[in-house]
Amino acid sequence: MHASHLDQVHAKINLHAHRRVRSVLDGNYSSIFKGRSMEFEDLREYAQGDDVGDIDWKATARSGKVLVRRYIAERKNNVTLLVNTGRSMAATAPDGSPKSSLALMAAGLFGLLVLRHRDLMGLTWGDQKGCHLLPPKGARGHVELILNTIAKAATAQAAPADLSGLLAYAGQAVRKRGIVVLITDDADLDPAGFAALKRLHLQHEVLMVSIADMEPSAATARSPLDIETGVLIPDAVRRHPAVVAEQAAIRARKRAALTRSLGTLGIAEGRVEAEATMVHTMIGLFERHQHVGR
Amino acid sequence: MTLQAGWAIPVAAGLLAVAAVVGVILARRRRRQGGTALANTSRFLALPAFGRVLRRHAATQVLSGLAVAVLAVGATIVAARPAESETITPEVRNRDVVLCLDVSGSMMEVDADLMESFQNLVKNFDGERVGLSVFNSSSVTLFPLTDDYAFLEEQLGEYARQLDAYWETWEIDGSDGGFDFSGTLIGEEYGSSLIGDGLAMCLDLFDRQNQERARSVVLATDNMVAGAPYLTLPEAAQLAKLKNVRMYAIDPGWGQYWDGWDIPSTYEMPEQAELREAAESTGGEYYTLDDGDSVRKIANSILSQEASLTETTPYRLVHDRAGLGTALAAVGAAGLVLVSALAALGRRRRRSE
Known part of the structure; x- marks a missing residue:
């Protein structure tokens, strides 16, 4: 049997990109689908590349860390x-x-x-x-x-x-x-x-x-x-x-x-x-x- | 024109076939295993520069290939050894001739002439070995059998000159004029002009007794014996016959002495008759010096009669004719060098640009 293609891709990404880059990937992807109806899911720390508009300023003030809101697309892409x-x-x-x-x-x-x-x-x-x-x-x-x-x-x-x-x-x-x-x-x-x-x-x-x-x-x-x-x-x-x-x-x-x-x-x-x-x-x-x- | 190593051509063809097969296999394998596979090369291949460089490259390859082919063909021809062959019947070189000269007093007047006759005789020979012996009461070998004609020419000429000088000075003051007779007068007390003994000693000059060679003695004497020889002339002739040697006699002749006498020039003294019979008993011939043709006749007789006695094996002589192959190979090599040099020059010019 072949090894899972996804696991291989995962391993390659881990091999070639360090953590900060990987989190950037997370942040960017969430904003690929902007302009769509989104449902709030949770907060996470700001990562480079996140849309500044997504920053939850109140939560940021409370926690002392810059937090952004994460959404789940309401409709699956x-x-x-x-x-x-x-x-x-x-x-x-x-x-x-x-x-x-x-x-x-x-x-x-x-x-x-x-x-x-x-x-x-x-x-x-x-x-x-x-x-x-x-x-x-x-x-x-x-x-x-x-x-x-x-x-x-x-x-x-x-x-x-x-x-x-x-x-x-x-x-x-x-x-x-x-x-x-x-x-x-x-x-x-x-x-x-x-x-x-x-x-x-x-x-x-x-x-x-x-x-x-x-x-x-x-x-x-x-x-x-x-x-x-x-x-x-x-x-x-x-x-x-x-x-x-x-x-x-x-x-x-x-x-x-x-x-x-x-x-x-x-x-x-x-x-x-x-x-x-x-x-x-x-x-x-x-x-x-x-x-x-x- | 024949090929000495004709097998080289099929071998070369075989090598060519093997090389072709290996080349095809390698090319196929390279194509199958692939070098680096590239896509979307059409743009690249369509570049004007690519076409230009490719044509030049192809021309270089073709010219190199051509040069290698010419080189290979030339090398193959050389390897096949084209040759011309000729069949040679070797000159008969197994004749021995001993010149035997009587230097007794009665002969001294004509010995210079006889020596010149010997010289002329030798000029008719080519490859025959010639030796020279002189005798009076005893015999001296002046030189043994040799086919060094330069030496013969020089020696015979020198002796003729010395004999001439001797006769001239002897006539004036009785001195020897430089001719060295030492050794020819040993045992003079028993007599001189011992013709039979002289001939027998001349027979002793023949060597290589185990080889079947044509042997001749040219005896120049007047057959005027003055003493008691061990062997008479007929006995010596018998010995010659026994040894299978032909004896040719040159008699100075007495014609000059008959001037004024009522004797025909054809008159033969008993000594002359004995000499002729002795010569003829060995299968040889008798001539007098008066006979201007005697030398040529003796030479012809020795060369023709004796040739039939000798067996010669014809053999093939092969001359390699490597010129064409070598030239082709050289042209191919030069072409290869030229093409490589031009290509290298182009690379260098490009680097410096």
Whole structure:
């Protein structure tokens, strides 16, 4: 039997983020769902990133510590992971780990938060061969199933990725209004995909997690080959200064274009490059998500 | 043009096949185990710089491969040892000729001429061993059998010169003119001009008795015996025959003495007849010095008659012709070095930029 994906994600978070960061995660998440009907649950100490508006000034005065009010969402949130599980997700991330394991960790992180807040989690995933849906449920076992499904789908044997198709499918299939977390890689977003993303964002609250690709010119790549074609990229060519320089330029241009597009839509993006920096990336994503606001 | 080590070609082909199979296996394994799998490389592969560098890289690879191929082909050709072979029938070199000169008083006038005849005779030879012995009452070996023709030429020339000088000074003052006869007059009290003994001693010069060699003696004498030899000329000739040696006789001839006498030039003295019979009894021939062609005839006789006596085994001589293979290998190696040097130069220029 496989070890629990959730336990693994938990262990990784504990490994890479110290306690103060983890409490920030708690605080931020509680304010992802602002503007919704909330029911007061209890008080807890203020943590960095909490909405200042949540501070209970009277209780703070009484206790001498800064306390914030915690709420339970009155209505359970539907958090749908939209994972681009095509073949490219099995390729390598900048830190040398498979991108799929980074995607899995990001998904698991959301899973832990969803479970802690007794929300519901669903999954939409797919590639060129087709897209699939697991409807939202709140059980730990269901979250585990979602992670397992991602792990099984995002392999080198999978069909090539189809981000636009997946976005279009999600626009149809995800009916219940909620939060959609798009976990994809550095694939280019074509106009159709961009339109689908825009439609999705009108229906739902969309966050985007990009799993970065290892660059072909990276020094840590060992006889790299393209995962789609199997074509080897010769070292003498990929490390050539002219190629490296040109690639750096085009990468910066593409990133800038994507950031601009997402900015016009009001979608916050977190770009994951390594397991070690995942938690920080996510906190940054939550902060930006708050500020792009609704 | 034949290949001395033709098996090298299938071996090289086999090695090539093995290398190809190993290469394919390695490439497949590398693809299966994968290097680092990367996604979304199409942007990268579409870079103009990538295409440019890739083309240059590919050209370098192709040229290197070509150079290695040329090198390998050249090396294979060298390994296969192309060679030209020729069949050689070795020159007959198992003839021994002993020149035997009578230096008795009656002969001194013509000995210089006879020595020159010997010189001319030797000029007809190539590989035959020649020895020289002179005798009067006793015999002296001037040099034993040798095929050192430079030495022969020098020695015979020197003796001819000395004999000439001797005759000239002797005619004037009776001195020896530098020619050293020491040893030829031992036992003079028993007589001089002991032709039979002289011939017998000349026969003694033949060595390698266990080898079947064509042996000839060229005896230059007037056969004017003055004393009591151990062996008469016919007896010595018999000994020669016994030893399977042919005796060729050169007689100075007496034609000059018959001038003014009523004797035909064809008149043969008993001594001359004895000499001719002795020569002919051994299978040899008799000539007089008057016969201008005697030397050539003797040479022809020795070279032709004796050749039939000797057996020679033809053998194959093989010359390696490594030129083409070596040149190809060199061109390949030079090409490889050139391509590598150009690539290294490019890298260095890029670093300094």
